[in-house]
Amino acid sequence: MLIRNRRLRTNEAIRSLVRETIITPNDFIVPLFVVEGQNVKEEIASMPNYYRYSLDLLKKEVKELWDLGLKSVLVFGKVADNLKNNKGTEALNAEGLMQRAVKTIKDAVPEMLVMTDVALDPYSSYGHDGIVENGQIINDATKEVLAKMSLSHVQAGADFVAPSDMMDGRVKAIRELLEQEGYVNSGIMSYSAKYASAFYGPFRDALDSAPGFGDKKTYQMDPANREEAIKETLQDIEEGADIVMVKPGLCYLDIVREIKNAVSVPVAVYQVSGEYSMLKAAAQKGWLDHDAVMLEQLTAIKRAGAHMIASYFAKDAVKLL
Ligand code: PBG
Numbered sequence: 001m002l003i004r005n006r007r008l009r010t011n012e013a014i015r016s017l018v019r020e021t022i023i024t025p026n027d028f029i030v031p032l033f034v035v036e037g038q039n040v041k042e043e044i045a046s047m048p049n050y051y052r053y054s055l056d057l058l059k060k061e062v063k064e065l066w067d068l069g070l071k072s073v074l075v076f077g078k079v080a081d082n083l084k085n086n087k088g089t090e091a092l093n094a095e096g097l098m099q100r101a102v103k104t105i106k107d108a109v110p111e112m113l114v115m116t117d118v119a120l121d122p123y124s125s126y127g128h129d130g131i132v133e134n135g136q137i138i139n140d141a142t143k144e145v146l147a148k149m150s151l152s153h154v155q156a157g158a159d160f161v162a163p164s165d166m167m168d169g170r171v172k173a174i175r176e177l178l179e180q181e182g183y184v185n186s187g188i189m190s191y192s193a194k195y196a197s198a199f200y201g202p203f204r205d206a207l208d209s210a211p212g213f214g215d216k217k218t219y220q221m222d223p224a225n226r227e228e229a230i231k232e233t234l235q236d237i238e239e240g241a242d243i244v245m246v247k248p249g250l251c252y253l254d255i256v257r258e259i260k261n262a263v264s265v266p267v268a269v270y271q272v273s274g275e276y277s278m279l280k281a282a283a284q285k286g287w288l289d290h291d292a293v294m295l296e297q298l299t300a301i302k303r304a305g306a307h308m309i310a311s312y313f314a315k316d317a318v319k320l321l
Pocket of ligand 1: 117119129164201203272
């Protein structure tokens with residue numbers, strides 16, 4: 001035998017020397033769910049050990065994240081039903097929950113990189129990411145609202161906005177408004193290849209944002225498509241996205257690699273709520289080794305080409321590293 005591949009696997013020392021992919025705290029963006037109220041830390045039923053925080057407790061949480069070496073967060077607000085309407089007007093409220101959450105985080109940990117989710121679904125009486133007219137989700141009127149929403153978030157102190165709605169042309173609309181208003185250093189992390197996935201179920205529980213009618217297949221991508229993901233992503237880059245994203249994670253690693261090879265901006269992956277819940281449930285039953293499977297999955301996402309991972313496992317993972 002001239003070649004024995006097992007030589008490089010003999011012990012941990014040689015394995016660690018030749019290891020190609022290493023997970024570090026620098027890899028993570030931590031999704032945060034915020035709610036109104038005082039002293040609220042509610043566990044999300046379908047996401048064991050993941051919580052919604054009121055702003056007073058959010059402070060403590062982001063300090064803890066920072067101390068663990070986690071330096072980026074992605075904020076989602078759970079909006080009260082009485083503030084929802086078809087145009088999502090609450091999204092533009094300078095004193096809205098999201099805007100106050102951004103300020104709260106920046107007050108608690110000024111160096112924390114704050115990203116905000118931009119889409120109408122948590123604010124929409126229909127639970128859709130855009131404005132609804134005659135049962136259709138209207139593209140062009142929606143992108144104007146998303147641009148104003150983004151402006152409101154950066155005015156509150158957000159470093160990056162993350163449009164997750166999949167309307168056409170929204171990155172351009174956001175970029176132009178931010179430039180026009182002088183927010184030239186605000187970033188856009190675009191959910192570029194976002195699929196119409198059934199893995200978002202637990203997230204919609206977390207925000208009470210499930211679509212009231214139909215599904216999201218007229219704007220989110222068909223899981224059967226690959227080439228379309230490249231087209232969407234290249235377009236977002238042309239429109240001014242600084243970071244592009246593939247979502248969900250595990251089922252879409254072929255797309256991640258393909259996009260990574262096709263673009264020269266950083267590629268983010270969102271390991272979504274359903275991916276988190278599946279592992280938590282299997283681990284609770286004793287069917288899978290939680291920590292080992294979690295690290296294997298995160299490593300696979302990074303190996304596929306992710307520069308960064310938005311993950312509900314961020315805290316669990318860095319505590320192990
Ligand atoms: C809102 C949004 C969703 C997610 C992120 N932003 C849900 C959806 O599009 O229905 C999903 C995140 C997750 O499942 O963890 N547009």
